[in-house]
Amino acid sequence: MHPIELVSITKRFKAAEKGNDEITILQDLNLSIVQGQSTAIIGKSGSGKSTLLHIAGGLDSPTEGKVICSGTDFATLDDKRRSVLRNRHIGFIFQANLLLEDFSALENVMAPALISGVKARECKDRAVELLERLGLADRMDHVPGKLSGGEKQRVAICRALMNRPEVILADEPTGALDEENASEVENLLLDLVREEGRSLLLVTHNQDFAFKCDNVYLLKNRNLTLEKEAT
Numbered sequence: 001m002h003p004i005e006l007v008s009i010t011k012r013f014k015a016a017e018k019g020n021d022e023i024t025i026l027q028d029l030n031l032s033i034v035q036g037q038s039t040a041i042i043g044k045s046g047s048g049k050s051t052l053l054h055i056a057g058g059l060d061s062p063t064e065g066k067v068i069c070s071g072t073d074f075a076t077l078d079d080k081r082r083s084v085l086r087n088r089h090i091g092f093i094f095q096a097n098l099l100l101e102d103f104s105a106l107e108n109v110m111a112p113a114l115i116s117g118v119k120a121r122e123c124k125d126r127a128v129e130l131l132e133r134l135g136l137a138d139r140m141d142h143v144p145g146k147l148s149g150g151e152k153q154r155v156a157i158c159r160a161l162m163n164r165p166e167v168i169l170a171d172e173p174t175g176a177l178d179e180e181n182a183s184e185v186e187n188l189l190l191d192l193v194r195e196e197g198r199s200l201l202l203v204t205h206n207q208d209f210a211f212k213c214d215n216v217y218l219l220k221n222r223n224l225t226l227e228k229e230a231t
């Protein structure tokens with residue numbers, strides 16, 4: 001079973017607040033995320049990469065087509081069930097890390113597991129292990145405001161992996177970092193995903209980062225073309 005499968009996805013947006021004009025962003029697009037593999041989507045700004053990622057994670061609905069997450073069609077679930085499915089199977093990393101500013105790095109990483117009902121002790125052990133793995137052993141008690149951009153993004157990676165999701169969805173995860181921090185965070189993310197046997201769907205305009213993944217697609221003219229395939 002694929003962790004996420006996009007079947008004949010079309011997405012249209014209203015072109016303006018008033019009127020019925022629509023623009024088509026994605027057209028009849030198919031994509032299967034393979035268990036244990038990393039997949040990158042590259043494409044120009046405005047080509048629809050974030051839209052595609054939000055649809056893949058059930059954060060937005062397609063106009064036509066369906067998204068199957070671990071065997072379940074998102075469209076068959078109400079909001080509550082959809083967020084439970086997401087919390088269990090998907091980890092998100094965004095360009096803006098969206099950490100909770102009043103909570104420590106450790107608490108931020110623990111949050112997804114606490115929400116899904118895992119015992120506090122167990123959450124803490126897993127969170128500490130992840131933070132140590134990403135070189136943040138002496139930063140666990142810091143609030144995000146006291147961390148550098150690269151450190152914050154590493155905390156966001158730990159949080160995304162906390163619930164051992166089958167798939168991580170990452171939207172320009174290193175887009176706000178300088179070159180040195182970006183390449184460090186890229187490598188840590190790819191290493192961790194591989195070590196833990198997770199799948200990764202990565203959206204980036206960074207070609208070097210993209211081609212470190214097993215599969216690469218180009219999003220252009222509302223659809224995907226394969227640029228590199230896992231051997």
Ligand SMILES: Nc1ncnc2c1ncn2[C@@H]1O[C@H](COP(=O)(O)OP(=O)(O)O)[C@@H](O)[C@H]1O
Nearest residue numbers: 013014025043044045046047048049050051052
């Ligand atoms: N909620 C929305 N309503 C209308 N248009 C949107 C909406 N979200 C995105 N778009 C448009 O869809 C296109 C693709 O956007 P996006 O997926 O953010 O591209 P990318 O991430 O590749 O830069 C853009 O032209 C954008 O303006």
Ligand SMILES: [Mg+2]
Nearest residue numbers: 049050051171
């Ligand atoms: Mg985007």
